[in-house]
Amino acid sequence: MTVSLASSDSRPQPLSLPALVDALSLRDLTDPAQGPHALQLLVSAAASALGERWGADVRVLRSRPVVAVEDNYDRLGYQRDAVSRDVRYTRYVSDTTMLRSHTSAGVPPALRALASSAAAPARDVLLVLPGICHRRDSIDRLHTGTPHQLDLWLLRRGGRRLDHDDLHDLVTALVGAVLPGTHWRWTATSHPYTTGGREVEAIHDGQPVEIAECGLAAPEVLSAAGLSPSSWSGLALGMGLDRVLMLRKGIPDIRLLRSTDPRVAEQLLDLTPYQPVSDLPPARRDISVAVAAGSDAEVLGDRIREALGPDADLVEEVSVLSTTPYADLPEAARLRLAMRPDQENVLLRLVLRPVDRTLTSEETNALRDRVAAALAGVQVRR
Template sequence: MSDIETTRATALAELEALTDARALEQWRIRYLGKKGPVQDLMGRLKDLPAEERPGYGQDVNRLKQELVAAHAARKESLGTAPAAGARIEDFSLPGLQPLIGAFHPISRMMQEMITCMQSLGFEVAEGPEIEDEFHNFNALNIPPNHPARSESDNFYLEGNRLLRSQTSTVQIRVMESRKPPLRIIAPGRVYRPDTVDASHHYMFHQIEGLAVDRDLTMKDLKATLILFFSGLFGEDVDIRLRPNFFPFTEPSAEVDVRCVFCKGRGCPTCQQKGWIEMGGCGMVDPNVFKAVGYDPEVYTGFAFGIGIERMAMRRFGIPDIRLLTENDLRFLRQFA
């Protein structure tokens, strides 16, 4: 038997005998590696007489191809069976999660509302939480001695100042410093001396919208509200306006959204009414325009105010407003 035949026979026999991937790799290195017999056989080519070289070369090449093919076949037949005693990763172990925090649900709700309104051309405006009576009352058409000014409805501070009881104060501050047309939203904290229970808190958040231009009407108000609520609840949202009274808007209305849980049939969420109250709205009262130096004969505008807590509580299914300020991590982590 020639050396070629001997090599083929031993190599194939050994290949057949081996049982794991590591041995297979060692076999590959031994026979097909740079210092292996195949390479060695090939090296002998230069010592042969010229006429023998082509035939010999072909034989060695054939051997090499045969062994490569046999290696591939053996690799296939061995499959992926691990070597005895090799480490096997337990894929069922829990992953090591990167540490990432979360935004507070009120922030989340607020940001969603802001994004909706920004897409409608409303710009975020901010104002102070500590206010004077002019911005919290007078300019908003709430006359002296009006019950809304009472100590049971407002937190008073020394020096004729108080904590704002509504974000409408920001309307006044923006209109004092800018000329129409303008379109703003003012999200922020407001304060009223309510005893804390499952649905009341003395500190909560509102988002206020205001648009002033030469020719705005209640149609624009209604369209804006529909776009806003469909941004939040989906395209098939249904809203209704019903008359109400607020000192700073006239005509005034309450905006209701058809209950998304019962589709208007009546359920505990909507207190069997079929509609959920979202907030107040209306056309800016001419007296408010006069207080900031806008001519009500030239400009019209609309405004609306929506409570953020109730919205967030409904959206995330939070049953008690106190959970929002307790800041238990088991609660906060649910919003990550």
């Protein structure tokens, strides 16, 4: 099947009202007020382990997913031209607000509250910020546009300054709490809100799997919140909860974390190993799409999620099989796709597999047609 995907200008556009309502209606699996889930056990285990290790004042903070762009980016040190700010990856609600792309968006307000407190803390403070985030992302068994994250910031006023030895201790305690017995490693990297940044990988079946990023809290972030870097020091860590739970329980598909099938949902109330319910065959359909040059799997995956709505959970994966520039296509193909010179041809593979049943051929074709129709009418924005 072939369709044409239109291009547009580069002006950022906010989410449509229906898309915003859908996003805000999605259950946050880390929130006990919305029902129990194993992700909450990971949050509790992490907070308890680090709180006990440092004898810290543990403060669990929850906020709404709509945040100020300044808190999500500017006050965390992101440059104005950072690629993550692009509308392809950020879900803007207005010019000044957005659906948070990481739980770190809650850190600047938490630091400001700490700075404005009348009484100086008598001991270290551990900020625990769990929640659901919203991103443009590809579709496969390990990725979702609505991941759950956990930020852990350890703050100290006065005394010995927190350093990389403390950071190593923090990661060791954290991995021991959420992935007992798991070996891990870290490598140097950089983040806008840390100095001496590290990327943390768990070793699973002999292979490294990224689970967190961390570093020393950047002095600029502390000072912007009103905490003098000469008096305060801190450790900052952000962890992907979905990936950790999948490793902990041996869950093969991220969609299972939201399954309403009782055979699956009941297993997501604890941290015992996951027992597979079934191994259903996938259905595959290919779609040839004319898209704006430079479109990627994240953009297309996001459009497909929007088009299918609740049925998006039926999609196991969307992969790009090939990309062909306009100039390399035969004239007949350009005419069939109604392509323009500023477009390229992408061949997509749509893999459909519900977690609890097998799709009929008619259902599969209907889903393919819905995706194709949506892609044909969507504008790719930069």
